[in-house]
Amino acid sequence: MMYMKQRHKKRAGLLVISLLFLCLLSEAFVWQMQMKKVKETWQESMEEKMEDENRMQSEVKKIAYITFDDGPSQYTARILDVLKMYHAPATFFLIGTNICEERKPVLMRMEKEGHAIGIHTYSHNAKEIYASNESFQEDFMRAEEMLNRYFPNHKMNLYRFPWGSENAYLKPIEKGVFTWLREKKITYVDWNVSGEDSVGNPSGSQIFENVKKDVTRFQEPVILLHDSSINKNTVSILPCILAYLQENGYQFQTITTMKNPYQFPKD
Numbered sequence: 550m551m552y553m554k555q556r557h558k559k560r561a562g563l564l565v566i567s568l569l570f571l572c573l574l575s576e577a578f579v580w581q582m583q584m585k586k587v588k589e590t591w592q593e594s595m596e597e598k599m600e601d602e603n604r605m606q607s608e609v610k611k612i613a614y615i616t617f618d619d620g621p622s623q624y625t626a627r628i629l630d631v632l633k634m635y636h637a638p639a640t641f642f643l644i645g646t647n648i649c650e651e652r653k654p655v656l657m658r659m660e661k662e663g664h665a666i667g668i669h670t671y672s673h674n675a676k677e678i679y680a681s682n683e684s685f686q687e688d689f690m691r692a693e694e695m696l697n698r699y700f701p702n703h704k705m706n707l708y709r710f711p712w713g714s715e716n717a718y719l720k721p722i723e724k725g726v727f728t729w730l731r732e733k734k735i736t737y738v739d740w741n742v743s744g745e746d747s748v749g750n751p752s753g754s755q756i757f758e759n760v761k762k763d764v765t766r767f768q769e770p771v772i773l774l775h776d777s778s779i780n781k782n783t784v785s786i787l788p789c790i791l792a793y794l795q796e797n798g799y800q801f802q803t804i805t806t807m808k809n810p811y812q813f814p815k816d
């Protein structure tokens with residue numbers, strides 16, 4: 550009888566221990582599941598946060614660099630007025646022979662209103678500029694000297710080749726030219742979007758279409774426009790171009806703020 554009682558006690562004990570063990574096991578399982586859920590939720594919120602940051606970064610990175618070649622001209626003041634209205638800093642690549650005392654006020658405005666100024670050429674005559682390394686340097690230095698006279702506080706280290714850095718006139722002498730510019734610490738800049746406003750006599754809407762067809766492909770478009778006596782239509786369409794860029798999320802900056810100023814790819 551005693552023996553039977555002891556066996557029942559032992560069984561009951563084992564049962565209690567088994568039950569306790571099962572309880573612990575299920576607790577551990579529930580806790581593990583809860584931890585998994587917490588981890589998943591945390592991961593999801595981190596992913597969402599990263600996506601938001603990436604979206605914000607890519608939105609911030611949309612910067613349009615408007616550039617005007619061939620100025621100053623009789624239209625420069627109007628261009629400056631439009632840029633001011635849209636709070637749009639731009640970059641002007643100037644021609645030496647277009648600079649004179651009468652245009653000093655617009656040149657001063659360019660600087661005062663936060664635009665960047667670069668050298669384009671003195672003569673804008675392909676046969677003169679690209680005749681030889683020496684001719685290239687001579688043309689460049691004449692323009693540089695002229696600009697230094699009007700902008701004594703401005704470091705002239707930006708340059709745009711007339712017809713761009715891939716033009717056929719430059720090819721035979723390009724090696725020497727690139728080396729010379731590098732030694733002088735001059736950065737040249739090309740473009741990836743063009744208003745095509747110096748070819749033929751396009752209407753304002755044609756210029757606008759030329760910009761629109763390419764510009765949204767780039768997060769950092771460098772847009773080529775002209776400021777010369779033939780560019781009346783560029784001035785009249787400029788507000789539409791700037792408004793379109795703003796509506797598409799672009800901010801405006803000068804080339805001097807571009808990390809790697811755009812240059813045509815070389816072979």
Ligand SMILES: [Zn+2]
Pocket residue numbers: 618619669673711712
């Ligand atoms: Zn030009």
